[in-house]
Amino acid sequence: MTVEMNVRFDKDQITQLSKQKNEPDWMLDLRLKAFDKYKELPLPHLDKTKIDKWNIDQFELSNPKSDLTQLSQELLDQGVIFTDLDNALQQYPDLVKKYFMNNLSFEDNKLVALHTALWNGGVFLYIPKNVEVEFPIQASYQLTDSGLLPHVIIVAETNSSVTYVDHYFSSNVSQPTVHHGAVEIYIGENARVRFATIHNFDEKVYDYTYRQATVARNGKMEWAIGEMNEGNTVSNNTSILKGSGSFAGSKLIFIGTGEQKTNFVSKMVHEGDHTDSQIVSRGVMMEQSTAIFNGVTHIKKGAIKSNAEQTEKVLMLNEKARGDANPILLIDENDVMASHAASAGPVNPNDIYYLMSRGIPKEEAERLIIHGFLSPVVSLIPIEEMQEQLEKVIERRLEK
Numbered sequence: 001m002t003v004e005m006n007v008r009f010d011k012d013q014i015t016q017l018s019k020q021k022n023e024p025d026w027m028l029d030l031r032l033k034a035f036d037k038y039k040e041l042p043l044p045h046l047d048k049t050k051i052d053k054w055n056i057d058q059f060e061l062s063n064p065k066s067d068l069t070q071l072s073q074e075l076l077d078q079g080v081i082f083t084d085l086d087n088a089l090q091q092y093p094d095l096v097k098k099y100f101m102n103n104l105s106f107e108d109n110k111l112v113a114l115h116t117a118l119w120n121g122g123v124f125l126y127i128p129k130n131v132e133v134e135f136p137i138q139a140s141y142q143l144t145d146s147g148l149l150p151h152v153i154i155v156a157e158t159n160s161s162v163t164y165v166d167h168y169f170s171s172n173v174s175q176p177t178v179h180h181g182a183v184e185i186y187i188g189e190n191a192r193v194r195f196a197t198i199h200n201f202d203e204k205v206y207d208y209t210y211r212q213a214t215v216a217r218n219g220k221m222e223w224a225i226g227e228m229n230e231g232n233t234v235s236n237n238t239s240i241l242k243g244s245g246s247f248a249g250s251k252l253i254f255i256g257t258g259e260q261k262t263n264f265v266s267k268m269v270h271e272g273d274h275t276d277s278q279i280v281s282r283g284v285m286m287e288q289s290t291a292i293f294n295g296v297t298h299i300k301k302g303a304i305k306s307n308a309e310q311t312e313k314v315l316m317l318n319e320k321a322r323g324d325a326n327p328i329l330l331i332d333e334n335d336v337m338a339s340h341a342a343s344a345g346p347v348n349p350n351d352i353y354y355l356m357s358r359g360i361p362k363e364e365a366e367r368l369i370i371h372g373f374l375s376p377v378v379s380l381i382p383i384e385e386m387q388e389q390l391e392k393v394i395e396r397r398l399e400k
Contacts, residue, residue: 008057008058008059009035009057009061009117009118011032011035013061014028014031014032014035014117014118015028015032017031017061017118017120018031021086021089022090023089024089024093024097026097027089027100030100030101030116031116031117031118032117034106034113034114034116034117035113035114035117037106037107037110037113038106038110038113038114038117041108041109041110041113042110043056043110043111044109044110044111046234046263046292047263047292047294047326048263048292048324049234049261049262049263049292051232051234051263054206054232055176055177055178055206056110056111056114056178056206057114057178058176058178059146059147059176059177059178060145060146060147060177061118061120061146061147061149062120062146062147063120063121064120064121064141064142064143064146064148064149064150066084066121066139066140066141066142066150067139067140068082068083068084068123068138068139069082069137069138069139071137075131075133078128078131079126079128079131080126080127080128080131080133081095081124081125081126082123082124082125082126082137083123083124084121084122084123084124085119085121085122085123085124085150085151085152085153086121086122087124088124088153092124092126095126096124096153099153099155099184099186100151100153100184101116101184102184102186103184103185103186103212103213103214103240104116104182104184104210104212109210111180111208111210111234112182112210114180115149115151115180115181115182115208115210116182118147118149118180119149119150119151119180119182120148120149120150121141121148121149121150121151122150122151122152122153123139123150123151123152123153123154123166124153125137125152125153125154125155125162125164126155126157127154127155127156127157127160127161127162127191128157128160129157129158129159129160129188130157130158130159130160131157131160132160132161132162133160133161133162133163135163136163136164136165136196136383136385137162137163137164137165138164138165138166138167139152139164139165139166139167140166140167140168140169141166141167141168141169142169142170142171143168143169143170143171143173143177143179143201143205144170144171144172144173145172145173145174145175145177146177147177147178147179147180148168148177148178148179148180148181149179149180149181150181150182151181151182151183151184152166152181152182152183152184153184153185153186154183154184154185154186154193154195155185155186156185156186156187156188156191156192156193156219157188157191158188158189158190158191159188159189159190159191160188160191160192161191161192161193162192162193162194163193163194163195163196163382163383164193164194164195164196165196165197165383165385165386166196166197166198167197167198167200167389168181168197168198168199168200168201168207169200169201170200170201170202170204170205173202173204173205174204175204176204176205176206177204177205177206178205178206178207178208179199179201179205179206179207179208179209180208180209181207181208181209181210182209182210182211183195183209183210183211183212184211184212184213185211185212185213185214185221186213186214187213187214187215187216187219187220187221187246188216188219189216189217189218189219189243190217190218190219191216191219191220192219192220192221192222193213193220193221193222194222194224194382194383195211195213195221195222195223195224196223196224196225196381196383196386197224197225197226198226198228198386198389198390198393199226199227199228199229199233199235200226200228200229200393201229201230201231202229202230202231203230203231203258203260204231205229205230205231206231206232206233207229207231207232207233207234207235208233208234209233209234209235209236210236211223211236211237211238212237212238212239212240213238213239213240213248214240214242215239215240215241215242215243215246215247215248216242216243216246217243217244217245217246217272218243218244218245218246219243219246219247220246220247220248221239221246221247221248221249222248222249222251222382223237223239223248223249223250223251223252223266224251224381224382224383224386225237225250225251225252225253226252226253226254226386226389226390226393227252227253227254227262227264228254228255228390228393228394228397229260229262230257230258230260231260232260232261232262233260233261233262233263233264234262234263235252235262235263235264235265236264236265236267237250237252237264237265237266237267238265238267238268238269239267239268239269239277240269240271241268241269241270241271241272241275241276241277241303241306242271242272243272243275244272244273244274244275245272245273245274245275246272246275246276247275247276247277248268248276248277248278249277249278249279249280250266250268250277250278250279250280250281251280251281251377251380251381252264252266252280252281252282252293252377253281253282253283253374253377253378253390253394254281254282254283254284254291254293255283255284255286255370255394255397255398256283256284256285256286256287256289256290256291256321256323257286257287257289257397258287258288258289259287259288259289260289260290260291261289261290261291262289262290262291262292263291263292263294264281264283264291264292264293264294265294265296266279266281266293266294266295266296266310267295267296267297267298268296268297268298268308268310269298269300270297270298270299270300270303270306270308270336271300271302271303272303273302273303273304273305273306274304274305274306275303275306275307276306276307276308277297277306277307277308277309277310278308278309278310279295279297279309279310279311279312280310280311280377280380281293281295281311281312281313281325281377282312282313282314282315282373282374282376282377283313283314283315283323283325284314284315284317284370284373284374285314285315285316285317285318285321285322285323286317286318286321287318287320287321288318288320288321289321289322290321290322290323291314291322291323291324292323292324292326293312293314293323293324293325293326294326294328295310295311295312295325295326295327295328295340295342296328296330297310297327297328297329297330297338297340298330298332299329299330299331299332299333299336299338300332300333301332301333302333303332303333303336304333304335304336305335305336306333306336306337306338307336307337307338308329308336308337308338308339309338309339309340310327310339310340310341311327311340311341311342312325312326312327312341312342312343313325313342313343313344313373314343314344314345315345315346315347315369315370315373316344316345316346317346317347317366317370319346323344324344325342325343325344326342327340327341327342347366347369351365351369352365352366352369355368355369367398370394370398371394374394378390378391378394
């Protein structure tokens with residue numbers, strides 16, 4: 001079925017974009033195929049979130065602004081690759097082709113299809129077998145009035161490890177625009193990836209981000225996500241535990257302000273036996289903001305001896321604010337363990353009263369309670385610099 005709509009872009013523009021970048025033919029073919037899908041597909045159905053009036057494709061496409069840390073000569077000598085994705089496509093086309101859009105699929109998702117057609121910029125990080133990167137590798141992305149569509153690929157081969165940190169922010173945004181981002185992570189046997197990100201776009205930016213990791217035998221995937229946008233947000237985070245003994249953990253925090261509308265999904269799919277997963281999400285809803293927190297655990301047939309835990313907690317500071325915490329368990333195997341907990345409610349007035357009785361003003365008391373509510377997640381983030389960045393962003397959000 002073809003969906004009638006006013007499409008901002010066309011095939012000529014996509015072809016021109018690809019030619020300007022001197023991309024291989026297979027990338028142009030993939031872009032055009034994805035664009036056809038984008039025109040055909042309806043908007044995704046998101047739980048209790050209508051996005052039909054959101055800005056999807058009304059933005060200007062231009063060269064993105066990003067900064068990357070430099071690798072040491074020692075890491076370069078060991079075969080580590082860290083560069084922007086455009087450059088990687090020129091220098092390592094076969095390697096990029098092996099992984100690009102092999103985790104994510106645009107066949108049934110309109111937003112992912114648009115990203116695939118128009119992606120512009122991003123990161124390619126490759127860690128060879130038996131290489132351990134001791135210090136975090138970092139990237140940052142700045143959005144102005146133009147759309148931002150980065151694609152991040154991280155590959156950790158057998159027995160390797162790496163920590164990747166990135167920060168998205170906006171400046172001087174004078175008109176509504178869009179971020180369409182995608183992250184693909186491939187973790188080999190006994191490898192470990194820690195991925196930390198902060199999204200800090202202003203209220204004029206619509207943020208759509210899809211992330212997915214595939215974890216092989218005894219591999220470990222750790223997500224640390226700070227969703228600190230002021231504008232409407234769709235964030236989907238999925239881990240596929242394919243190999244026996246693999247692990248994935250997801251930690252998410254969020255503060256909603258104004259009339260912001262958000263939809264968060266943290267999903268764990270257990271395919272291998274003896275796999276473990278953990279989802280921890282905490283959100284603070286202020287003013288008239290609304291949010292959906294869906295934690296999804298799917299233990300497939302054959303994933304025996306798997307263990308899954310998830311906890312979602314939402315704190316609402318205004319009677320007009322709303323946050324829904326929804327733990328979802330899909331269990332197709334008997335010999336497993338799965339647990340969940342969820343809560344959503346206002347600040348306990350007794351806590352406010354107690355702090356005020358000690359001479360602390362009401363506003364400061366609320367701030368202390370919010371920090372205390374979020375700190376169990378922030379403190380679990382295994383990257384000190386990420387913790388500090390999040391604390392600063394949290395403080396700025398509360399000052400508003």
